[in-house]
Amino acid sequence: MPRIPVNEWPPNAPPDLAKKENALVVARLMTNAALTAPITGGMPGSEAEIVYGEEDIEIVAREMERLAHHEVPKKLKKPFLYEAAMLRESDALVFLGNFRAHSSPVDAGCGLCGGEPNCSFFYERVDHIDGIVDITNRKRKTAIKGPLCMLRAHDLGYAVGSALWIAATHFVDAKVSYALGLAGRNLDICRNSEVVVGVAIAVLAKNPFVDISPDYHLTNMTRQIDAVRKTAIVPRQLSMVNYLMHDPAAKSKKDDKKEEEE
Amino acid sequence: MAIYDGYKAAQEHLVEVAKACAVAAARAPSLTGKLGLQMEIITGDDLKPMMGLLEKLGEASMFQRVDATTYRKLLDAGRLPPVLLLGADLTEAINWNCGGCGFPTCAEFIKYLRRNKGVGIGAYGPSCLWKVVDLGIAADHACACAAMHRVEVRIQFSMGACSMFLDRLEGCSFVLALPLGPVGSDIWFDRQSWQGEADYQTLRQIVIRGGPNLAMGFTGGGPPIMKTKQRWWENPQFMKIEKDDEIVEKAVENQAAAYEIVMRHAGVLDEENIPSDQD
Numbered sequence: 001m002p003r004i005p006v007n008e009w010p011p012n013a014p015p016d017l018a019k020k021e022n023a024l025v026v027a028r029l030m031t032n033a034a035l036t037a038p039i040t041g042g043m044p045g046s047e048a049e050i051v052y053g054e055e056d057i058e059i060v061a062r063e064m065e066r067l068a069h070h071e072v073p074k075k076l077k078k079p080f081l082y083e084a085a086m087l088r089e090s091d092a093l094v095f096l097g098n099f100r101a102h103s104s105p106v107d108a109g110c111g112l113c114g115g116e117p118n119c120s121f122f123y124e125r126v127d128h129i130d131g132i133v134d135i136t137n138r139k140r141k142t143a144i145k146g147p148l149c150m151l152r153a154h155d156l157g158y159a160v161g162s163a164l165w166i167a168a169t170h171f172v173d174a175k176v177s178y179a180l181g182l183a184g185r186n187l188d189i190c191r192n193s194e195v196v197v198g199v200a201i202a203v204l205a206k207n208p209f210v211d212i213s214p215d216y217h218l219t220n221m222t223r224q225i226d227a228v229r230k231t232a233i234v235p236r237q238l239s240m241v242n243y244l245m246h247d248p249a250a251k252s253k254k255d256d257k258k259e260e261e262e
Numbered sequence: 263m264a265i266y267d268g269y270k271a272a273q274e275h276l277v278e279v280a281k282a283c284a285v286a287a288a289r290a291p292s293l294t295g296k297l298g299l300q301m302e303i304i305t306g307d308d309l310k311p312m313m314g315l316l317e318k319l320g321e322a323s324m325f326q327r328v329d330a331t332t333y334r335k336l337l338d339a340g341r342l343p344p345v346l347l348l349g350a351d352l353t354e355a356i357n358w359n360c361g362g363c364g365f366p367t368c369a370e371f372i373k374y375l376r377r378n379k380g381v382g383i384g385a386y387g388p389s390c391l392w393k394v395v396d397l398g399i400a401a402d403h404a405c406a407c408a409a410m411h412r413v414e415v416r417i418q419f420s421m422g423a424c425s426m427f428l429d430r431l432e433g434c435s436f437v438l439a440l441p442l443g444p445v446g447s448d449i450w451f452d453r454q455s456w457q458g459e460a461d462y463q464t465l466r467q468i469v470i471r472g473g474p475n476l477a478m479g480f481t482g483g484g485p486p487i488m489k490t491k492q493r494w495w496e497n498p499q500f501m502k503i504e505k506d507d508e509i510v511e512k513a514v515e516n517q518a519a520a521y522e523i524v525m526r527h528a529g530v531l532d533e534e535n536i537p538s539d540q541d
Contacts, residue, residue: 037402038401038402038405038416038417040419072358072359073357073358073359075357076358108383109382109383110382110383110384110385110419111380111381111382111383111384111385111386111387112352112382112385112387112388112389112394112436113363113364113387113388113389114364114378114380114387114388115378115379115380115381115382115386115387115388116380116382116387117380117381117382117383118382121364121387121388122364125364140361141361141366142359142360142361142362142366143359143360143361143362144360144361144362144391145361146361146362146363146364146365146391147362147363147364147388148362148363148364148391150352150387150389150391150394153362153391153394153395153398154394154395154397154398155398156395156398157394157395157396157397157398157399157400157401157402158398158399158401158402158405158417159398159402160395160398160399160402161290161398161399161400161401161402161403161405161406162402162406164290164291164399164403165402165403165406174291175291176291176292176293176399177293178293178358178360178392182360195362195391195395197293197395
C-alpha cells in the first residue's frame with residue numbers, strides 16, 4: 001500500500017508537493033467550470049491556462065513586481081507587490097481570458113461599451129475592415145488595449161465566478177487578481193485574449209490571501225523566516241567554546257564552595 | 263403536524279432560494295472591491311409591467327419574444343417564478359488607468375462619460391471594464407447557487423433591461439434578471455413554452471440565418487441559390503445583400519412604442535392618451 005504523507009510544511013518538500021498536486025486537481029476542475037459557465041448566447045469565448053510549479057510561479061510573481069515598480073498607477077503599486085508575495089505561498093495559478101472581447105464583439109448594440117444603441121463606439125476605435133477586426137497589431141499604449149466588447153468582458157466574469165465557486169466548494173482558498181491576470185497576459189498566458197484574469201489558489205492552514213499586514217511584500221512570513229536564518233546564527237559565534245571540553249551550564253567546584261560559604 | 267402539497271411547497275421555497283442566491287452574489291469575490299451590487303427579488307404581479315415591455319420589444323426581436331412568451335405562459339399557468347434582479351453602476355471609474363474601456367486614463371473616461379453617457383438596447387455606457395467583470399462574477403455566483411439548489415435558471419439580459427428601464431434598482435447602468443424556476447424542468451432550456459410558437463419553416467429559416475453556408479448552392483455564378491426546400495432547384499431562392507427599409511422601419515417603430523411604455527411608467531406621459539399594455 002503506498003503511503004502519501006501530506007503536510008504544508010516545509011514548503012516544497014515531498015509532503016507539500018503531494019498537497020500541491022491535490023490543489024492542481026482543483027485548478028483543473030476550475031478551468032472546466034470556467035468553460036461551462038453561463039455565457040452570452042452560448043457563444044464560446046473563454047480560454048484557460050494553468051501555471052504550476054515553483055519556478056513558473058516565480059516568473060509570474062517577478063512580472064507582477066516589474067509592473068508594480070514601472071508601469072501601474074501609484075495606488076496599485078503596493079497591491080501588486082503584496083499579491084506577488086502571496087503567489088509564493090500559492091500552489092497553482094489559474095488564468096482565464098476571453099478571446100473575443102477585443103476581436104469579435106457580440107454585435108448586439110447592448111450599450112455597455114459606449115452607451116450607443118449600436119456597436120459604433122467599439123468599431124470606430126479599432127482597426128477593422130467591414131466589421132472584421134484586425135488584431136495583428138499588438139502594440140499597446142495602455143496596460144490593456146481598449147476598447148473591448150463589454151458584453152464579452154462580462155462573460156469573462158462568469159468564467160471567473162464559476163472557477164472561484166469550484167475552488168470554494170473544495171475548501172481551497174482562492175484570490176482573484178487584476179495584477180496576476182495582467183502579468184500572465186504579458187507573459188503570453190491565455191495568449192489569444194487581451195483581457196485576462198488570474199486566480200491564485202492555495203491549500204494552507206491560514207488562507208494566504210486575507211488578513212494582510214502593512215507592507216506585506218516586506219513583512220511576510222518568508223521574509224521573517226529568512227530574518228531568523230540571518231539573526232540566529234551570529235549569537236552562536238559569541239559562545240565559541242568546545243562543547244566536549246566544557247559545559248557552561250554545569251556547576252564548577254568554585255561555585256559549590258561559594259554556595260557553602262553563604 | 264401538517265401535510266404539504268409537494269409542488270406547492272417547492273414553489274413557495276423558490277423565494278428562499280432566490281434569497282440564498284442573493285447571499286451568494288453579495289459574497290462573491292471581486293476584483294475592484296467596490297462593485298456596489300444592488301439586488302431585488304420581484305414576484306407575482308409585480309413582474310407584469312416588465313413582461314409587458316418585454317412583449318412589446320419581442321415584436322421586433324426574437325430573443326426577447328422567446329423570453330416574453332415563456333413568462334406569459336408561466337403567468338397563465340399560475341407558475342410565475344420569483345425573479346432576482348442584480349445590477350450595478352458600471353459607469354463609475356476605479357482609477358486603475360488600464361485602458362480597457364478605450365480611453366488612455368480614467369480621467370479621460372470620466373470626461374467622455376459626462377458628455378456622452380447614453381444607452382443601448384439594454385445598458386448604459388461607457389462602462390468600466392473591471393466593474394463589468396465584477397458584475398459577471400456576482401451574477402455567476404447567483405447562478406451557481408441556484409444550480410446547487412437544483413433550480414432551473416437562466417441569467418437574462420432581456421428581463422434585466424426591461425426592469426432597469428422601468429426604474430427597478432435605481433442608479434444602475436446594467437441590470438440582469440435571474441428567474442428562479444419555476445419548479446420543474448424544460449422551462450428556460452428546451453422550452454416547453456416555445457412549442458407551437460414557431461412552425462417548421464420559421465425554424466428552418468432561423469437555422470439558415472445562423473449558418474447560411476450550409477444552405478448555399480454553387481457560389482461561383484451570381485448570387486448563390488439557397489437550398490431552402492426539398493426541390494431547391496425549382497423556383498429557386500437566392501441570397502442577396504441589400505437594404506431593407508421595412509426591417510429598419512419596424513425596429514424604429516418598435517423602439518418608439520417601447521419608449522412610450524417606459525415614459526408612461528415614469529409618469530411623463532398622460533395615461534389617457536395611450537392604450538394600456540397590462541391585462
